[in-house]
Amino acid sequence: MDSVNDVATKAAQVSEAGQKHLYPPPADLAAAAHVKSLDEYKAMYRQSIDDPETFFGNMARQFHWEKPFDSVGPVYNFDLSKGPIKIDWFQGGKTNICYNALDRHVAAGHGDDVAILWEGNSPDEQASHTYHDVLDAVKKFANVLKSKGVRKGDTVTLYMPMVVELAVACLACARIGAIHSVVFGGFSPEAIRGRMADAQSKVVVTCDAVMRGAKPVQLKTQVDAALELGKDDFTVESVVVFRRLAGECPMVDGRDTWWHDEMATVTADCECEWVESEHPLFMLYTSGSTGKPKGIVHSTAGYMLGSWATFKYVFDYKPGEVYWCTADIGWITGHSYIVYGPLLERATTVMFEGVPTYPDAGRCWAICEKHAVNQFYTAPTAVRALMKAGDDFVTKHDRSSLRILGSVGEPINPEAWRWYYSVVGEERCPIVDTYWQTETGSFMITPLPGATPLKPGSATLPFFGVQPVVLDDKGVELEGEASGFLAIKKPWPSASRSCYGDHARFESVYYSMFKGYYVAGDGCRRDADGYYWITGRVDDVINVSGHRMGTAEVESALVLHPACSEAAVVGMPHEIKGAGIYCYVVLKDGQVASDELAAGLKAIVRKEIGPIATPDAIQFSEGLPKTRSGKIMRRILRKLAENPAIDMAELGDISTLADPGIVALLKDGAMKLA
Ligand code: WTA
Numbered sequence: 086m087d088s089v090n091d092v093a094t095k096a097a098q099v100s101e102a103g104q105k106h107l108y109p110p111p112a113d114l115a116a117a118a119h120v121k122s123l124d125e126y127k128a129m130y131r132q133s134i135d136d137p138e139t140f141f142g143n144m145a146r147q148f149h150w151e152k153p154f155d156s157v158g159p160v161y162n163f164d165l166s167k168g169p170i171k172i173d174w175f176q177g178g179k180t181n182i183c184y185n186a187l188d189r190h191v192a193a194g195h196g197d198d199v200a201i202l203w204e205g206n207s208p209d210e211q212a213s214h215t216y217h218d219v220l221d222a223v224k225k226f227a228n229v230l231k232s233k234g235v236r237k238g239d240t241v242t243l244y245m246p247m248v249v250e251l252a253v254a255c256l257a258c259a260r261i262g263a264i265h266s267v268v269f270g271g272f273s274p275e276a277i278r279g280r281m282a283d284a285q286s287k288v289v290v291t292c293d294a295v296m297r298g299a300k301p302v303q304l305k306t307q308v309d310a311a312l313e314l315g316k317d318d319f320t321v322e323s324v325v326v327f328r329r330l331a332g333e334c335p336m337v338d339g340r341d342t343w344w345h346d347e348m349a350t351v352t353a354d355c356e357c358e359w360v361e362s363e364h365p366l367f368m369l370y371t372s373g374s375t376g377k378p379k380g381i382v383h384s385t386a387g388y389m390l391g392s393w394a395t396f397k398y399v400f401d402y403k404p405g406e407v408y409w410c411t412a413d414i415g416w417i418t419g420h421s422y423i424v425y426g427p428l429l430e431r432a433t434t435v436m437f438e439g440v441p442t443y444p445d446a447g448r449c450w451a452i453c454e455k456h457a458v459n460q461f462y463t464a465p466t467a468v469r470a471l472m473k474a475g476d477d478f479v480t481k482h483d484r485s486s487l488r489i490l491g492s493v494g495e496p497i498n499p500e501a502w503r504w505y506y507s508v509v510g511e512e513r514c515p516i517v518d519t520y521w522q523t524e525t526g527s528f529m530i531t532p533l534p535g536a537t538p539l540k541p542g543s544a545t546l547p548f549f550g551v552q553p554v555v556l557d558d559k560g561v562e563l564e565g566e567a568s569g570f571l572a573i574k575k576p577w578p579s580a581s582r583s584c585y586g587d588h589a590r591f592e593s594v595y596y597s598m599f600k601g602y603y604v605a606g607d608g609c610r611r612d613a614d615g616y617y618w619i620t621g622r623v624d625d626v627i628n629v630s631g632h633r634m635g636t637a638e639v640e641s642a643l644v645l646h647p648a649c650s651e652a653a654v655v656g657m658p659h660e661i662k663g664a665g666i667y668c669y670v671v672l673k674d675g676q677v678a679s680d681e682l683a684a685g686l687k688a689i690v691r692k693e694i695g696p697i698a699t700p701d702a703i704q705f706s707e708g709l710p711k712t713r714s715g716k717i718m719r720r721i722l723r724k725l726a727e728n729p730a731i732d733m734a735e736l737g738d739i740s741t742l743a744d745p746g747i748v749a750l751l752k753d754g755a756m757k758l759a
Pocket of ligand 1: 371416492493495496518519520521522523524619621622631632633
């Protein structure tokens with residue numbers, strides 16, 4: 086865990102770079118926005134905190150409730166010393182998020198509006214699906230799931246690429262009260278097996294294969310391998326396979342069936358299962374400091390309110406606009422801001438199957454031009470990669486439809502921010518830098534485009550209902566300008582409710598560090614204007630291309646290699662990815678360091694987790710910097726990976742190490758590698 090001092094140093098660097106200039110909302114945009122000024126935001130924010138009953142109650146009443154809620158709440162306990170952590174919103178209500186995302190709009194006469202604009206990997210492939218189409222497909226697939234024995238409360242694992250059927254499968258689960266667990270299509274069989282063993286789902290939905298750029302990616306064979314690996318841990322009865330490509334696809338008799346065959350046998354009549362407000366909607370696995378990834382559980386009603394409200398206000402969405410988020414539905418951003426948030430607001434949401442650099446680095450802007458995209462939402466890593474490709478790729482496409490740009494996943498560096506703002510957005514579009522997490526379900530700290538003056542690199546101010554605080558090392562709230570740990574004081578509607586099957590782990594990871602607070606795991610600074618500057622993770626999690634990676638997971642993979650005795654993994658600065666994965670590896674006696682061995686170590690990480698975890702650097706070393714009690718001093722490893730030329734004096738006190746001599750050797754090795 087970083088100390089408050091480390092956070093302060095980082096905070097000084099980021100804010101100095103970004104704070105030189107303030108960017109007020111464009112006047113015409115503000116005049117037509119849902120929230121038109123900072124004062125209006127402040128008044129709404131105040132009410133959301135002082136009177137959540139009215140504020141969120143009014144918002145929630147626009148949804149359909151089969152049984153109206155008795156009270157808004159929140160009823161909660163954030164303090165472990167007073168009993169189990171509990172969060173409860175909209176008590177007594179019964180609803181269904183699929184009904185609110187689809188049926189409600191169709192019933193109101195909007196069935197012919199476009200819900201999903203799908204853009205294939207190849208620029209010649211596209212499809213437009215109306216609300217009516219999606220609802221029809223969802224009802225049918227819900228019937229398919231029922232025919233496989235899926236009932237309310239059962240889990241269903243979805244391992245799919247960015248095809249419309251993935252959104253359909255999520256909504257079909259929600260329709261019948263089943264809990265979906267989407268596993269990102271880039272994870273390896275080992276990683277799928279771990280998530281399946283934890284979720285114990287009897288049904289898996291997958292796809293034969295998909296093209297990503299010029300490369301085919303196999304999915305079904307990965308699922309087969311995962312089921313084989315995990316056959317002693319769980320039983321899968323049915324695998325439904327969506328056919329995307331025409332190639333060979335092995336099918337197991339009695340277990341595997343084709344999506345299109347199944348859909349041909351069912352009707353499009355399927356009533357919603359009305360579920361309690363707190364009924365779990367989905368779980369999504371995410372990495373933390375220690376142990377295996379945990380299945381973060383989200384509720385129905387609170388998540389519905391949170392994903393919808395943030396979508397509407399932060400993207401300032403107006404009927405008829407076309408919104409595009411480039412994330413994958415395998416991550417929380419895709420759940421909340423491709424599927425649920427947009428559909429709840431009856432938006433047209435673009436779903437993109439391919440990659441931003443295929444057929445060339447102008448693909449994103451070609452799509453913006455083709456579909457006249459109004460809101461474009463991506464990650465800093467993509468912005469940096471596209472910035473590197475040169476301005477011509479951007480400027481040759483018409484981007485006049487763009488109104489608002491968004492950023493998510495890591496702090497956006499001011500250089501990337503300015504390029505995004507001036508070249509992509511022609512200095513016309515506010516950038517909403519949205520800070521949030523898998524656990525928070527929806528945006529926590531974010532500008533509102535018509536209200537909030539921007540500072541490049543700052544996520545600015547809290548969203549409605551969110552009460553951030555800055556804590557010191559002892560968990561004391563700091564006032565005014567301050568740097569420290571970011572924590573949240575009271576529950577917001579879309580807060581995660583638990584870790585699947587392990588509430589004790591949920592409590593210990595998020596609520597045990599400081600009593601009475603949700604601790605986010607990020608450091609931050611609050612400036613004199615009350616703006617928040619996220620400085621990055623303070624724990625052993627790194628954000629690689631905006632994807633969360635637990636260093637412990639990578640270490641566990643490395644030590645599976647027969648030549649590896651010990652490994653320690655830290656983040657390193659990376660021009661495009663934000664953070665790269667830097668591995669210190671101690672070999673077993675008799676093993677000799679070589680490029681082949683380094684390649685073998687990288688391969689084992691890819692096999693255990695997936696290509697997104699591929700190490701960027703492997704440094705073989707004699708040993709690791711350990712204290713006399715055997716604890717690895719990661720601070721030293723981090724600093725060396727960041728800057729191998731660092732002055733020894735800047736590494737801090739190393740006198741408590743069992744063997745202080747190791748530090749010079751590590752530094753030497755780091756210099757050679759750099
Ligand atoms: C980081 C992604 C700075 C942060 C939605 C957080 C950010 C982690 C931002 C969550 C941002 C996300 N500015 N840092 N705008 N957005 N992060 O769960 O470290 O994949 O804790 O959710 O990403 O990653 P996750």
